[in-house]
Every structure is written in structure tokens, then in C-alpha cells.
Amino acid sequence: MAERLAGKAVADAMKAELSQKVTAIKAKGITPKLGIIRVGARPDDLFYEGGAKKTCDSIGMAYQVFEYPADIEQAAFEQAVISVGANKEINGILMFAPLPKQLDEKKIRNLIPVEKDVDCMTIGSAAKVYTDDPTGFPPCTPTACMDILKFYNIPLKGKKAVVLGRSQVVGKPVAMLLLREHATVTICHSRTDDLPAVCADADVLIAAVGRAKMVKANFVKPGQVIIDVGINEDPANPGKYCGDVDYAEVEPIVAKITPVPGGVGSVTTVVLCKQTIQACEMQNGLV
Numbered sequence: 001m002a003e004r005l006a007g008k009a010v011a012d013a014m015k016a017e018l019s020q021k022v023t024a025i026k027a028k029g030i031t032p033k034l035g036i037i038r039v040g041a042r043p044d045d046l047f048y049e050g051g052a053k054k055t056c057d058s059i060g061m062a063y064q065v066f067e068y069p070a071d072i073e074q075a076a077f078e079q080a081v082i083s084v085g086a087n088k089e090i091n092g093i094l095m096f097a098p099l100p101k102q103l104d105e106k107k108i109r110n111l112i113p114v115e116k117d118v119d120c121m122t123i124g125s126a127a128k129v130y131t132d133d134p135t136g137f138p139p140c141t142p143t144a145c146m147d148i149l150k151f152y153n154i155p156l157k158g159k160k161a162v163v164l165g166r167s168q169v170v171g172k173p174v175a176m177l178l179l180r181e182h183a184t185v186t187i188c189h190s191r192t193d194d195l196p197a198v199c200a201d202a203d204v205l206i207a208a209v210g211r212a213k214m215v216k217a218n219f220v221k222p223g224q225v226i227i228d229v230g231i232n233e234d235p236a237n238p239g240k241y242c243g244d245v246d247y248a249e250v251e252p253i254v255a256k257i258t259p260v261p262g263g264v265g266s267v268t269t270v271v272l273c274k275q276t277i278q279a280c281e282m283q284n285g286l287v
């Protein structure tokens with residue numbers, strides 16, 4: 001039986017701390033505010049938006065949703081993003097991705113001011129993450145992984161951390177964050193030779209490959225800590241979702257494991273708020 005690394009305990013502790021911070025900032029006449037840019041109404045985006053609003057409300061932060069039609073043209077949307085970026089009330093910006101196909105996403109991402117880029121959409125933020133510049137925000141999901149490891153006192157210094165997955169939004173940045181904590185980091189992926197053996201060699205395995213239940217018993221060993229980043233439709237339970245780890249198969253073997261749902265995903269909106277508050281503090285000379 002593995003210890004279940006629940007996201008809720010982490011989220012609750014962070015929210016308590018953030019509430020206090022927001023109260024202190026409000027006492028100076030400033031209210032931290034998140035701007036959410038959404039094009040169209042994809043169910044994924046709406047679900048995450050609902051969670052973000054709830055988290056903002058629970059800690060006393062403000063937010064504003066900037067919604068645009070799914071068929072908006074490039075020039076009009078560029079102007080919209082520039083104007084949200086220039087809005088002095090907005091401290092942090094979450095722009096849902098991927099954008100509809102008619103839009104040049106690479107160009108639009110980089111219109112977000114780096115100091116408001118709380119989900120690492122820009123090249124400028126990526127550069128800061130890569131160069132260990134703490135004024136650059138990593139994407140929320142990798143930060144959530146690190147916050148969970150920290151909350152549960154999982155040692156990283158000198159340990160073997162294996163990242164399964166190499167995406168821009170999770171795999172690559174989480175590897176950088178693990179290096180900052182002095183882990184020995186391996187990034188592997190679906191084309192890695194002997195992939196199960198590489199994963200089974202880890203002390204801490206971050207599963208971020210985006211394939212339902214791909215991590216089976218032969219990918220793990222006793223004593224391991226498993227962080228499951230996956231949010232996949234569950235092939236066995238239509239309408240439900242599951243992680244990249246086959247929880248039923250893996251949980252009896254390893255030491256600690258995050259569930260899906262209720263693990264990493266349940267911490268991401270709190271990270272979004274945390275990073276927006278940090279952005280607010282930096283923009284107002286409070287740190």
C-alpha cells in the first residue's frame with residue numbers, strides 16, 4: 001500500500017498562506033488580479049476556468065475573463081491580447097491554449113508581457129526558467145509538481161528523478177525545476193530504449209507523457225515516489241479521466257503516489273493564483 005499524496009492538503013495549505021498574503025496586499029490598496037483570455041468555449045478551457053475562478057474567490061483575489069469568438073481574426077486578437085497586457089489592473093494572464101487554427105499562436109503568445117506571463121507562454125519566460133532566473137514563471141503544472149514534492153518532504157538532492165515526457169509545458173520545465181533542487185535528472189519518452197527499465201531506476205518518477213495508464217508494474221519498483229501529471233480520458237470509464245499511471249497496478253508496489261483526479265491537477269489553479277500574486281508584488285515593488 002502506497003501513501004497517497006493528495007493534492008487537496010497541498011492546495012489547502014497554499015490557499016491559507018495566499019489568503020493572508022492577499023489581505024496584506026489589499027491593506028496597501030492593491031488587489032491582485034488575474035486576467036483570463038479565452039477564445040471560443042472549449043470544455044477543457046471552461047473546466048479549468050471554473051476552477052481558477054473558484055480558487056481566486058476563495059483567497060480574495062480578483063479576476064476578469066476576456067472572451068473572444070472562436071473565429072476571431074489574427075489582427076483583432078493581437079490587438080486584444082496587447083490591450084489586456086497593457087491593462088494596469090491585471091497582474092497575471094492565463095491565455096488558454098491551444099488557440100484556434102486560424103491564429104498564429106507562436107506570435108500571439110509572445111505578445112503577453114513577460115512580467116504578467118504566469119503560465120509560461122512566452123519565449124522570455126522560458127528563457128528565465130532555463131537560466132534559473134526567479135523572475136520568470138514556469139508553467140503552473142510543473143510548479144504544482146514541485147510544490148507537492150516540497151509539501152510531502154520528498155528528498156530530491158542527489159536523488160534520481162526521471163521525467164517521462166518531453167513537452168514544452170511539463171516535461172522540459174519540470175526537469176529544470178528538479179535540477180534546481182539538485183536532483184540527477186533523466187528525461188525519457190516514448191522512443192527511449194528500454195523505457196520501463198529507465199523509469200524503474202528512478203527515486204522519483206514524474207509521469208507526463210499524456211497516454212492513459214501507460215506506466216505499468218514493470219515501470220516501477222518498491223520505494224519509489226510517483227507524480228502522475230496525466231489528465232486523460234479513461235478508456236475503461238467513458239466520461240471519467242485517469243492519469244498516465246495505471247494506478248491499480250502501480251500503487252501496491254511503490255512508496256508514494258499522487259492520485260488522478262485529486263493530485264497534481266487539483267494544485268494547478270492554486271499555483272496560478274500564487275504566481276499572479278507574486279507578479280503583483282513584483283509589479284508594485286512589494287518584494
Ligand SMILES: Nc1nc(=O)c2c([nH]1)NC[C@@H]1CN(c3ccc(C(=O)N[C@@H](CCC(=O)O)C(=O)O)cc3)C=[N+]21
Nearest residue numbers: 044045048051095096097119231261262263264265266
Ligand atoms: N495555457 C493553458 N494552461 C493550462 O493549464 C490549460 C490550458 N491552457 N488549456 C486547458 C487545459 C485544461 N487544464 C486542466 C487542468 C486541470 C484539470 C483538472 O482536472 N484538475 C483537478 C480537478 C478539478 C479541481 O478540483 O479543480 C484534478 O486533476 O484533480 C483539468 C484540466 C489546464 N489547461
